[in-house]
Amino acid sequence: MASVPITQQITADLRRQIQEGTLGPGALLPSEPELARAYGVSRQTARAAMQGLEREGLVIVRPRRGRLVRSAQRLRWHLSEFERPDHTILTTSDAWETDIESQGHDPTRQDLDVERIQPPPAIAQRLRLDPRTDVCVVRRHVRYIDGKPAIISDDFFDEQIVRGTELAEPEDTTRENILAEAGYEQVYDIDEIITRMPTPEETRRLGIAPGTPVAEHIRTGYTATDKPVRVMISIIPGDTLILQYTIPT
Secondary structure: OOOOOHHHHHHHHHHHHHHHOOOOOOOEOOOHHHHHHHHOOOHHHHHHHHHHHHHOOOEEEEOOOEEEEOOOOOEEEEHHHHOOOOOOOOOOHHHHHHHHHHOOOOOOEEEEEEEEEOOOHHHHHHHOOOOOOOOEEEEEEEEEEOOEEEEEEEEEEEHHHHOOOHHHOOOOOOOOOHHHHOOOOOOEEEEEEEEEOOOHHHHHHHOOOOOOOEEEEEEEEEOOOOOEEEEEEEEEEOOOEEEEOOOOO
């Protein structure tokens, strides 16, 4: 090994730890100063060794966190934890990012677009709206993982319920009790999952090859009086995620 540059030796050592599982998916690698001290090298050398792992696609870099081991396996979307019955809107972006990072992937970003629209017939039926006269607010998310669009997640609300609240504004929000404050606390959900071929619009938004099947996850949230107050429709490419539930027995 004496003829092998120290940078390559460090990279090889870390690669071995990743491949053997000593550093598993989502594990935080040592910082550059820590690595430099451990191997008795300069910080520049330590950085170069880490960058070798980045080029190989073995690690991802997260601002303010550091370098994490990337997972080569499918992600799990923990749908029973993503929203608990005592929550009223999407889990926060920070919580989503933390979950994705812990599985060894990069939650690159989320794009958000908010519109007021005439509800499509299927949404109007679920929210018990009149598609001819009522208006709904739709919050359209595209969630990116590892730099690629991974999930479409569109939330529909009766405009009269969310009027004047943060849910009607074109910004993300981390608050979880907005519907409750408006007098419509969401206390349970009904989930439906179907598999089908994507529409041309879904193919475009997800950037997937034509012919790739998708899973459609529909979550309708209800109040204690069984009033539907929110419909979330998520479209997931069939080769991206595992949808996981934890069911009390």
